[in-house]
Amino acid sequence: MSTETTFPSTMATDAKGIVIIGAGLAGWHVIDAIRAKDKEVPITLITTDSGDRYHKPMLTMAISQNKSASDLVRATGTDAAKAAQVTLLANTQVTDIDATTQQLQLVSALRSDPVYTNYATISYDKLVLAMGAHPIFPKSLPEDLVWHVNHIERFGQLQEKLATGSQHVAIIGAGMVGTEIAEDLLKAGHEVTLIDLNDAPLSQMLPAKATARIAAAVKSQGINFLGGYQVTDVIRSSDDNEGENNIGKLQVSYEPFASNGEDTDAQTSEILLVDHVIASTGLTVDGKLPTAAGVEFNRRTGIVVDAPTLRTNTDNIYAIGDCMSINGVACRYVAPLRAQAATIADDILGLEHSGYDHKPPMIRLKNKAISVMATGVPQAAGNWQVTTETDEELIMNLLDDNDEVSATVTIKVPANPNA
Numbered sequence: 505m506s507t508e509t510t511f512p513s514t515m516a517t518d519a520k521g522i523v524i525i526g527a528g529l530a531g532w533h534v535i536d537a538i539r540a541k542d543k544e545v546p547i548t549l550i551t552t553d554s555g556d557r558y559h560k561p562m563l564t565m566a567i568s569q570n571k572s573a574s575d576l577v578r579a580t581g582t583d584a585a586k587a588a589q590v591t592l593l594a595n596t597q598v599t600d601i602d603a604t605t606q607q608l609q610l611v612s613a614l615r616s617d618p619v620y621t622n623y624a625t626i627s628y629d630k631l632v633l634a635m636g637a638h639p640i641f642p643k644s645l646p647e648d649l650v651w652h653v654n655h656i657e658r659f660g661q662l663q664e665k666l667a668t669g670s671q672h673v674a675i676i677g678a679g680m681v682g683t684e685i686a687e688d689l690l691k692a693g694h695e696v697t698l699i700d701l702n703d704a705p706l707s708q709m710l711p712a713k714a715t716a717r718i719a720a721a722v723k724s725q726g727i728n729f730l731g732g733y734q735v736t737d738v739i740r741s742s743d744d745n746e747g748e749n750n751i752g753k754l755q756v757s758y759e760p761f762a763s764n765g766e767d768t769d770a771q772t773s774e775i776l777l778v779d780h781v782i783a784s785t786g787l788t789v790d791g792k793l794p795t796a797a798g799v800e801f802n803r804r805t806g807i808v809v810d811a812p813t814l815r816t817n818t819d820n821i822y823a824i825g826d827c828m829s830i831n832g833v834a835c836r837y838v839a840p841l842r843a844q845a846a847t848i849a850d851d852i853l854g855l856e857h858s859g860y861d862h863k864p865p866m867i868r869l870k871n872k873a874i875s876v877m878a879t880g881v882p883q884a885a886g887n888w889q890v891t892t893e894t895d896e897e898l899i900m901n902l903l904d905d906n907d908e909v910s911a912t913v914t915i916k917v918p919a920n921p922n923a
């Protein structure tokens with residue numbers, strides 16, 4: 505067993521055994537599950553990052569707790585690999601999968617690496633795709649000016665900038681991550697503007713009656729929520745018309761969003777000057793690797809797997825975590841990972857198992873200003889019925905065509921929102 509922390513300098517490695525692409529929660533869960541049953545089988549973990557183990561949901565809670573990226577690391581990639589007896593190829597990117605020869609092509613993920621342009625190959629007996637999903641940056645949000653909070657390294661750079669004192673941050677997209685990070689930054693003493701196309705946060709998931717309560721709670725906390733607006737442009741302000749103090753700030757242009765797709769009146773466009781912009785505008789899965797391997801892939805939801813085995817349609821290739829979709833739905837939550845990983849481990853090791861039984865996890869917003877909990881598969885549109893409605897609590901059920909409950913949302917105003 506060897507633990508390498510950089511791209512392999514030899515042109516070919518012939519590790520074989522089980523190869524896992526991706527060292528997020530999904531990849532590490534698979535390693536834990538395999539090692540719980542088999543201490544010997546060779547495992548190679550390939551990842552574009554350092555492989556450090558951390559709990560990603562903490563990224564929307566850490567800034568107010570004054571935690572840096574390194575505080576969040578539970579074990580470095582090297583230490584975790586040693587403990588699990590895994591060969592770690594960190595800072596290494598898989599660029600191609602040949603499913604016929606069962607070989608992967610690798611390059612260094614570090615541009616400064618002298619072997620950056622070299623390729624290496626590695627063979628696998630069983631391959632697990634745990635490559636996650638990456639943030640979507642609409643054209644109006646240039647990647648070089650805009651942050652995301654989908655990875656600890658990028659989060660660490662943002663956290664360092666924000667640690668220098670109170671700043672104004674615009675967050676684009678009020679889904680779960682955007683709404684959570686907004687509260688976290690507010691609690692850390694920053695001025696926060698949260699902008700969304702819809703009138704209220706979480707509008708793609710919950711009915712208007714429920715989201716109106718979330719919008720009210722967010723605003724009453726002091727977050728400047730701009731609902732019903734689209735950001736059309738973000739540029740670095742260099743023009744001293746903006747005033748000397750504002751040079752270097754980011755200029756966010758936004759205008760009312762016409763959900764019917766009609767052009768909005770340019771006169772109504774407004775500008776916000778902020779120190780940072782965070783994009784929280786959704787995730788997408790890169791189809792290049794699965795497509796190269798002949799793995800069935802859905803551009804909207806990710807890699808398609810067979811529900812009880814988590815096998816893809818290509819021999820000896822499995823998928824787990826944010827990159828995979830099950831029963832036609834992407835499932836980008838932590839809770840199901842342990843059971844998914846256990847099934848993959850048993851299937852790979854040839855052990856008897858009853859198969860993965862997918863149950864949508866409970867969804868819980870981590871905000872303190874309002875408690876939002878959903879079960880089932882909530883979606884904005886549909887036949888939502890109120891079962892409880894008081895000032896403190898709202899409970900609604902989503903009924904399917906047979907009047908069966910397919911989702912429930914419970915919203916409560918906590919007694920002490922600042923606890």
Ligand SMILES: Cc1cc2nc3c(=O)[nH]c(=O)nc-3n(C[C@H](O)[C@H](O)[C@H](O)COP(=O)(O)OP(=O)(O)OC[C@H]3O[C@@H](n4cnc5c(N)ncnc54)[C@H](O)[C@@H]3O)c2cc1C
Pocket residue numbers: 525526527528529530531550551552553560561562563564596597598599634635636637653654655681793824825826827835836837838839870
């Ligand atoms: C801010 C935030 C808060 C969240 N909060 C919650 C929560 O409260 N509850 C909850 O259930 N879920 C939450 N989630 C979702 C949850 O964290 C994710 O579902 C989970 O972490 C996904 O893990 P993953 O391993 O599938 O993907 P990732 O963590 O994205 O890992 C993918 C890995 O693949 C590697 N990789 C990608 N492509 C390649 C390649 N070509 N070659 C080599 N390596 C590659 C990457 O370097 C990375 O190591 C949150 C997510 C975010 C972003």
